[in-house]
Amino acid sequence: MKVLSVGEDALLVEVSSDDEAQALHAELLRRxxxxxxxxxxxxxxxxxVLLDGLDSPAGLAAELTAAKLPSAPQRARAVVEIPVRYDGPDLGDVATHWGVPKSEVARIHATTEFRVAFCGFAPGFGYLTGLPPRWDVPRRATPRTAVPAGSVALAGPYTGVYPRSSPGGWQLIGTTDIVLWDHARVPAALLAPGTRVRFVPEAGS
Amino acid sequence: MTDRALAVVRAGALTTVQDAGRPGHAHLGVPRSGALDRPAADLVNRLVGNPPGTAVLETTLNGCAVRPRSTVTVAVAGAPCRVTVDGRPAAWGAPVRVPAGSLLDIGPAESGVRAYVGFAGGIAVEPVLGSRSTDLLSGLGPPPLADGTVLPLGRPVGVHARVDVVPQPAPPAELVLRVTLGPRDGWFTPQAVRTFVSSAFRVSSASNRIGLRTEGPALERARPGELPSEGMVLGAVQVPPDGRPVVFLADHPTTGGYPVIAVVRTADLSAAAQAVPGTPVRFVSVRRR
Incomplete structure (x- = not known):
């Protein structure tokens, strides 16, 4: 683990893989x-993992530098199921990129267990990992000015679901009606870092 | 009964509701938001007897005008400006009693950018994740004010301050921002790091609540590409591909992939919030305390 100082009261802890980042995050939440x-x-x-608003960043930096990275935590949390229709406009492009039929893109995606690696871009937008590296896809050469809310999309190693309409460059493979973000709901975000996720094809799709 | 609310008569270029923001939700992609010039927002709250962090109005460059429906004590601070009640001059930086139905006008900033308007009892719109702040990046909180908007006011809880005028630092002719280098200064050439802490930049007119953009020498990278997305802090100086540093302000994104060359001390960000486009900017490297 490499620990970098950020301003006066924050630390950025760098690890070498996505799995390590998730394990470190779980350990820091536990602490x-x-x-x-x-x-x-x-x-x-x-x-x-960024730690912001620390009382004694220097002391913690020394401690973390010497600490051993914890092994991945037990995946005890329940799985969030997201109903999906694999009807996105980029399904064909993704199928071509993967070298499989469109139906196979849907099958591979729907049989993968995902985990929210982190959130960002917009409230409630999770970067989901779980697909093997061979299914990485590039972003679209030209981003769309408006991606509809509920779009299920791929970019790089990640799957994401757009919580609301916004510009975006990800490859759209499907649609869900589930509400990703509702600030009147507790919790507001359906997906938080660490949440396990499965996509469940809707009947008839 | 009294109708504790105010009607917006002139919304101004950009007037938003701001309080202490919604820190603690960055892991969900929620920006912290909140008043950009926190000392000024704290001051107007103190002047009208509100606890710190009560919701106030934050104006941009040309002020705003509102008509309270019941008599209320207000205070204006931040950017110096002309304050009138029904056309008659009223105090800036001091409690002012505005009778029910009168027009409170906050004029254009004479210097600086953002004026803060506190009302006894505070702006009482429905909070979102514990805050009433408008977040212009993610759209959380109330929309920016529009002509005709009616905002509810809370019940006063305290006694307004017994002071006449409070001195405030004038907006700077030159913006000096103290920075600690890193975490990604290693992504830039040594010459670019020297340029960053020794050259004159200027505040760009593209600045907003998300970031203070600068114009000046482009900072050359020692390595190409993007970082994997990483968490961003308030005051982070991110350098996009055009090489011009951007200082992250309250509505900044929670993660980003452009390298952060340095971080501005939080105490200096209120001056950044008041720097008009064209203001000279210098970044001064200081040791971590």
């Missing part, structure tokens, strides 16, 4: 829950 870590924000990302 905060038990009271041995005080941090305003714990923000996981692709290869890092």
């Amino acid at each position: 905060r829950a038990e009271g041995s870590l005080s941090a305003r924000e714990i923000v996981p990302a692709a290869r890092t």
Whole structure:
């Protein structure tokens, strides 16, 4: 683990893989829950976890540099099921890129167990990992100015679902009616870092 | 009964509701938001007897005008500006009693960018994730004010401050931002890092609540490409591919892939919020405390 100082009261902890970032994130959440870590924000990302609003960043940096990375935590949480219709406008492009029929894209995607690696881009937008590296896809050469809310999309190693209409460059493979973000709901976000996710094809799709 | 609300008569270029924001949700992709010039927002709340972090109005460059439906104590601070009640001059930086139905007009900023308007009891729109702040990046909180918008006011809880005028630092002729280098200064050439902490930049007119954009020498990267997305902090100085540093302000994205060359001290960000386009900017490297 490499620990970088960020401003006055934050640390960026860098690891070498997505799995390590998720394990480190779970460990830091555990420490905060038990009271041995005080941090305003714990923000996981692709290869890092950001700790912001720390009381004594220097002391924690020394401790984390010497610490051993925990092994991946037990995946005890329930699985969030997202009903999906594999009807996205880029399904054909993804099938071509993967070298499989469109129906096979749907089958592969729907039989994969995903995990929310981190959130960002918009409230409730999760970057889901789980597809093997051979199914990575590039972003679209020209981003769309408006991607509809509920679009299920792929980019790089990630799957994501657009919580609301926004510009976007991801490959759209399907649609869901589930509400990803509702600030009047508790919790507002359906997907938080660490959440396990499965996509369930709707009957008839 | 009294109708504790105010009607917006002139919304101004961009007037938003702001409080202390919604920190603690960055892991869900929710920006912190909140008043950009926190000392000014705290001041107007103190002047009208509100607890710190009560929701106020934040104006941009040309002020706004509102008509309270019941008599209310208000205070204006931040960018210096002309304040009138039904056309008569009223105090800036001090409690002002505005009778029910009168027109409170906050004029254009004489210097600086953002004026703050506090009302006894505060703006009482429905909070979202514990905050009433408008977040212009993600659209959380109330929309920016429009002519005709009616905003509810809360019940006053305190006694307004017994001061006449509070001195405030004038908006700077030159914006000096203290920075600590990193976490990604290694992504830039040594010459670019020297340029960053020694050259004159200017505030770009493309600046907003998300970031203070700068114009000046482009900072050359030592390595190409993007980082895997990583968490971003308030005050992060992100350098996009055009090489011009952007200082992240309250509505900044929670993650990003452009390298952060340095982070501005939080205490200096209120001055950044008041720097008009064209203001010279210098980044001064300081040691971590």
